[in-house]
Structure formats: structure tokens, C-alpha cells
Amino acid sequence: MARHCKDVPEGEEPMELNRAVAENIKRIRKTKKLSMERLAQEAGVSRSMLGQIERGEANPSVALLGKLAAALKVPADVLLENDDFQSLQLTRELDTKPVRLDGGKTVLRPSLPYDEVTRQESFFLDLYISAQYAPEPSVPGCLCHATVLSGTVGLEAEEQTFQLLERDALRFAADRPYRFSNQTSASARLLLVYRYLK
Known part of the structure; x- marks a missing residue:
């Protein structure tokens, strides 16, 4: 049976994790007197992407957080500190x-x-006809749980x-090369859950 989340009353909405990450990055960057351009350059990301992250408009991957933490010279977990973190979270498409x-x-x-x-973090992957997806290997110790939803x-x-x-599912090491390919003349969809063990 599906459960429905009630709306959180105005003013009581918990601080979202991406908002906490945004505020942590901005605060640390300013403390270290780094411009957005300098931090973006040292982390190897575009200034526009960094701007989206600092405004809380983007959910950076763990790999990207690692690059930002290295450029800021702080442990990655400092960027994730969030006293208002809640286990219940609703994301709409x-x-x-x-x-x-x-x-x-x-x-x-x-x-x-x-x-x-x-x-962990998760993604929907849509593969249209003849599509392939072969991302860069993730950080060491990353596992992917891939479940085929259709196709x-x-x-x-x-x-x-x-x-x-x-409905088939496979768990594999995502810190090594891997590739998905659509094998039919219709689209395919997967749910990818990445778990970071280290």
C-alpha cells in the first residue's frame, strides 16, 4: 500500500541536504577568501555549475563533492554537515x-x-534505441545496484x-569501468542506486 507524505507546515520544512551543502561550500570558500572562479578552476568544474551548487539548485555527485573538498582543503564530510537532516525526503520528477x-x-x-x-544516491537511466551509457568509474569502494524497470x-x-x-537486478563494483546498452528496438529504463562503502 502506498503511503503519502503530508506537506510540512510552512516555516517547519527541514533544511534539505543540497541546501546545507550549498551553504557549507559558500561559507568555507568565503572564509578562505576564494573567488567562485578560483574555486571552480581548482576543483575542475565550470563556474556556472559551482554557482548552481552554491544556490542549492544542483545536487552534486559524491565525486564532485570530493573535488570541491580537495580544492577547499577540508574533509568531504564537512561539506555534508547538516544539523537539520531528516530521514524522510520526497523528490518529485x-x-x-x-x-x-x-x-x-x-x-x-x-x-x-x-x-x-x-x-548512497540514486538515478533513473533512460536508454532509447541503440543508446549506451558508460560513465567514468566512481570513487573507490562504490557499488551500484542496477534494476531494470522496463526493456x-x-x-x-x-x-x-x-x-x-x-525486473532483473545486478549489483557490481562501480569503481571499475562499466557500460549499459539498450538491446531492443524500444526504450529501456533502469534505477541505479550507488552506495559508497568507504
Whole structure:
């Protein structure tokens, strides 16, 4: 049975994690007297992306947080400090921004942002006809739990090849090269949950 979340009364909404990250990055950057341009350059990100992060408009990946923490010379967990963190979190599709890859044939959409308690984040991956998705390997100790929601997907991971059908799930090390490919003439969709063990 589905459970529905009641709206939090005005003024009582808990501080979202991405807002906490935004405020932590901005505060530390200003304390260290770094301009946005300088921090973006040292972290290897665009100034516009850093601006979105500092405004709380983007949910940075764990890898990106690691780069920002290194550029700020602070432990990554400092960027995630959030006294108002709540376990209950609702994310609506209309509030997330998809990333289009592979000439628009692959769409990656955030599901839930990184959670410092569970040490995981999740994404929806849409693969249209002949689409592939082969991201850079993640940080050491990262596992991916991939569940096919629709379609048939080929997955190369840990030097093996798998054919995943609808409702099939596979866990694999995401800190090594891996690749998803759509194997049918219809679109395929997956749920990817990344868990960071270290």
C-alpha cells in the first residue's frame, strides 16, 4: 500500500541536504577568501555549475563533492554537515534536471541525492534505441545496484557481460569501468542506486 507524505507546515520544512551543502561550500570558500572562479578552476568544474551548487539548485555527485573538498582543503564530510537532516525526503520528477548524453539517446535523471546516513544516491537511466551509457568509474569502494524497470539491457561490468530483463537486478563494483546498452528496438529504463562503502 502506498503511503503519502503530508506537506510540512510552512516555516517547519527541514533544511534539505543540497541546501546545507550549498551553504557549507559558500561559507568555507568565503572564509578562505576564494573567488567562485578560483574555486571552480581548482576543483575542475565550470563556474556556472559551482554557482548552481552554491544556490542549492544542483545536487552534486559524491565525486564532485570530493573535488570541491580537495580544492577547499577540508574533509568531504564537512561539506555534508547538516544539523537539520531528516530521514524522510520526497523528490518529485518535475524538480529534477535530466542530463542528456550519447546524442540525446541517453537520459540520466537524479532520483534521490546523496544521503550522508545511508551513504548512497540514486538515478533513473533512460536508454532509447541503440543508446549506451558508460560513465567514468566512481570513487573507490562504490557499488551500484542496477534494476531494470522496463526493456532489455546489456551490462558489461567486472569483466563480464550480462543481459538484464525487466525486473532483473545486478549489483557490481562501480569503481571499475562499466557500460549499459539498450538491446531492443524500444526504450529501456533502469534505477541505479550507488552506495559508497568507504
